[in-house]
Amino acid sequence: xxxxxxSDRDRKLAEGCLACPVxxxxxxxxxxxxxxxxxxxxxxxxxxxxxxxxxxxxKAHEPIPxxx
Numbered sequence: 001x002x003x004x005x006x007s008d009r010d011r012k013l014a015e016g017c018l019a020c021p022v023x024x025x026x027x028x029x030x031x032x033x034x035x036x037x038x039x040x041x042x043x044x045x046x047x048x049x050x051x052x053x054x055x056x057x058x059k060a061h062e063p064i065p066x067x068x
Contacts, residue, residue, distance in 0.1 A: 013051030017060055026061045
């Protein structure tokens, strides 16, 4: 199966998810109300969370892997 095509619009929306204070907090803390909220809405309502998953290959609530 081929990878989905990632457009410039997808990249802009994914940047919005990276800058979103709710999503940032959920990625950093991995617990609490905001974490639960992001887990529940990311695939159904938020276009930025959907684009983040498409561009980066992980859910919006999953932590960013450490840089090496």
